[in-house]
Amino acid sequence: MDVNSMVSAHDVAKLFLSWANRDGDLITNLKMQKLLYYAQVWHLVNFKVPLFSDKIEAWESGPAIPNIYHYFKDCGHSPINYEEIGNEEDVFSSDQLEYLHLFYDKFIGFSAHELVNMSHNELPWKDVFEKGEKFKIISHKSMKDFYPKLLEKPIYPGWPPAEQQPHEPVWPLFGSPLN
Structure with a gap:
């Protein structure tokens, strides 16, 4: 397996x-949706191929993977409890694990609401979301077109607020291919 081999969004969710x-972090269904979205985004930007084939829709709460939402919906707003997945190498290539470790370490610190706010200020979601409409797909093309621009100007206007900007912007972590 390599970065060109797709896994499922469910595999990535179980890994996260x-x-x-293991680390004592808490992930709600809402946060999981955004983590999966951004994992897909930055995989597309860095490797030019999707991490998983599951569709991503523009919901009121931001980008969402419907089958993952429904799988964990009984958790409501509570953190999802899940056991270890076993041998990660049976599911993911070493390149995928390297990428996912880098991604997870950078993004797990964001709250669900910070991730929602980020996605609501980005064109891939804004361009397709229509209140009351369902099943609007956020295309891989829109992600590939929009997110590389953040590498040129890492902190886009309005997010995060100046007093909350990290010393080291999030986006440059993925500024050069990880392979």
Whole structure:
């Protein structure tokens, strides 16, 4: 397996939950939706191929992977409890694990609401979301077109607020291919 081999969004969700369980992090269904979205985004930007094939829709709460939402919806707004997945190498290539570790370490610190606010200020979601409409797909093309521009100007206007800007912007972590 390599970065060109797709896994499922469910595999990635289980991996993130396994790491969260190990590290004492909390992931709600809302936060999981955004983590999966941004994992897909930056995989597309860096490797030019999707991480997973599951569709991403523009929901009122931001980008969402419907099958993952429904799988964890019984958790409501509570953190998802999940056990270790076992041997990560059976599911993911070493390149995928390297990428996902880098991604997870950078993004797990954002709250669900910070991730929602970020996605609501970005064109891939804004361009397709229509209140009351369902099943609007956020295309891979829109992600590939928009997110590389953030590498040129890492902190876009209005997010995060100046007093909350990290010393080291999030986006440059993914500024050069990880492979």
